[in-house]
Amino acid sequence: MALLEVRDLSVEIATSRGTGFAVRGLNFALERGQTLGIVGESGCGKSMTALALMRLVPENARIGGAILFDGEDLAQADEARLCQIRGNRIAMIFQEPMTSLNPVHTIGRQIAEPLMMHRGLDAASARAEAIRLLDRVGIPEARRRVDSWPHQLSGGQRQRAMIAMALSCGPDILLADEPTTALDVTIQRQILTLIGDLVRDSGMSLILISHDLGVIAETVDSTVVMYGGMAVESGPTARVFAGLAHPYTQGLFAARPQLGQGAGKRLATIAGVVPDLVDLPAGCAFAGRCRLAVQACRVAPPAPQDLGLGHSAACLRLDAAREPAA
């Protein structure tokens, strides 16, 4: 049995303009020790998926489907049970380490807190553990830094401190929502390397959410590409990046300015804008921007087509998409 299995997950958000479908019919499974990436542009539902897994969606959102964590459906669990799981067995790190650390508490106190809450450690041993964790995530002089305030750390160090907090209870799953987006590339590299090492050493699973195809390609075993709240393509990372089956994945890939490509080739763009979640088309969410769309695409959302070896794409025009763009 998979550690985490998401079945037909949906998140509906009630807005003043109607119901927004942030996530629709999402399925994926995550084995223990495995890493999964969710990639997509803003508004594709990737962050809402992460929040749904933790059941931390906004008040006006409703979750549908099943989130089977170790056989237990988190979508049905009550708040008390969720509090035992959050931060303890599933831990989360966010994009903005400055706003997700509390500025009025020291780093050490914030790391020690979940240890005292979930593990029942006393203050002294929690502090010792906090120092060990800070050292583990590569913060120099951990013994001194444990008493630092968040504003005294640089952006990269804050993200390290966040990771130390997330690791404190030895979670089964680390959920990282754009953990390096606010950081510089050299720091991003450090943090991704750290996360990779930690996952390998501790045997926990990782769900990494990012808009950056490069970050996903370098970090995770399997990938889900999301668009308009749905998974348009998924499979082992190597297969997805080698295949680029779905027209949206292809477009995303071609739109990236690549180093060394220089002034030569013109960037391929995806015409139009991301659809409004309140006003989604009846058919494939991408149909309005897809160069291959035909009438059938606009009728109903296409079902995922199996491409072998766990790779699948939700598109009716996979054959046409396989040929190079005119």
Add this chain to the structure above:
Amino acid sequence: MTTSGGWLARALRSGNFLIGAALSGTLALTALVSLFWTPKSATAISIPHRLTQPSGEFPLGTDHFGRDVLSMLMVGAQNSILVGVVAVGIGATLGIALGALASARRGWVEEVVMRLTDFSFAFPAILSAIMLTAILGPGTVNSIIAIGIFNIPLFARVTRGSANAIWAREFILAARAAGKGAFRITLEHVLPNIASVLIVQATIQFALAILAEAGLSYLGLGTQPPQPSWGRMLNEAQTMMFLAPRLAVFPGIAIALAVLGLNLLGDGLRDLFDPKLARKR
């Protein structure tokens, strides 16, 4: 362009705005009507009718001098509006100018302006107003000036605080890159963006000015007899508290409704002025 139709349509849908506008409108209308007509004279003393209960002849009864309470309230509305408009006008004009100047110039100008406002905040407003009227002498005009002066630092502070936030925005940088000076940027970018805050502040200050005038009149430093004022009505009702509590209740209700109406109007206006809410597609 925001069409006037859209503006009006949204105004009609906003509960706050409607109630606020209705209450404020009633206040203004009452004051207006009272200039030409009141049910009875507001100043005529008639001892035989003193302290009559509300009746057909005196809808809200009479006070201890036999004056018609309704007429007094109506004429008192003039007074309240006058005080509110002029005092807030003085405070807003000078305060916004000072605050915007402090924000645009920063440096020592800001320091001086802000230390001056701090200085004035060290005294409770009503106490300062009492001091001023004590110096200038009691009366409507002097109480208006006193209240107006103590509105200045309030507006200066609010203006500077919100203007500083606007000055930090990138579109200000864009305007500077387009060659605009501080004065034009203040007029074109800063003030329109803080207008909603200032309008809310103005309505609150308007309400507070009415209260302050009532307070000064209550202490005998504001409007002088025989000119009716809500504050002095309260004052005079005090001695009759157990005999005729309604004499305190009616001006109290009038003040409360006026203040409530103005605050609601301010909230409603703030929403109406936001272009984000204006053209939701």
Add this chain to the structure above:
Amino acid sequence: MTAVVDIQGAVKHYRLPRESLFHPAPSVHAVNGVSFAIARGRSLGVVGESGCGKSTLARLVMALEPPTAGTVKVLGHDLNALAADKLRELRRHFQMVFQDPYGSLDPRHTVGRIVGEPLDGLETRLARDERRARIVAVLESVGLRAADADKYPHEFSGGQRQRIAIARALITRPALIVADEPVSALDVSVQAQVLNLMRDLRDRYGVTYLLISHDLGVVDYVCDDVAVMYLGRIVEQAPAKTLFADPRHPYTKALLDAVPRPDPTNRRQGTVLKGTVSVETVTGRGCPFADRCPRVEQRCRDAAPALRTIAPDHLAACHFAEGP
């Protein structure tokens, strides 16, 4: 021909708030002796990580801040020696596009008014019709419609807003557009649209860009030359092709190496750069990069390497730049 931009020895210090009554207020050396010139038609990209001073540099070029030392010339005029009205008149020739497509447009103004704003600085006031015609023309040139002039910024998506910002920069037909991270707030697919637009405008109107970005790929796509900044200094400068093919400064190499590539079959095990950019005042005499450099030696800590020509059109500030 006069250079579009000519900066000599630009320095900008910012004073930080005092931490103690008894010590002088500390200062940050945001730009610490930068010199370069941009010839017409040779767009320059400035890359570097946060805190390297690249945005401060943009503000110096736009005369939004005076330099602490050094001169900034645009089209041959020393911006900080000009009288205010002359500077205002000159501004039509250099315009700016900002990073945040949400913060750089006044939410209370219509798009037409926003885009027309630089026209207000012109010597001659345009007639109403002519002004409107210019606004419509420039909106259409960035792919928006004439009807959009009457809308407000919040009615547009991020990419469209950035088009509006570009239209505003373009309306006076400037020789130079300074673009500070113009696409970093945009999604990849939208980013490509804006980058293509920037290139089209360059080809059509002969605009020269000073493009500030942390993204090497973006700079490579739009610019002819690239300068890499580290802690307020240029550490390497060369034509884009040369710089990305043959980086000579270890920091440039590390930066290139750190860019994640969408190729899961070829995960690099390259060296990970240690440490972070220190925000503390740099007053040491050595190379500013010495603390993080993988090949640091004693001489790097003793003397800072000068930015010098190591090959035609290729400048680098490293003691080992000539070596392998």
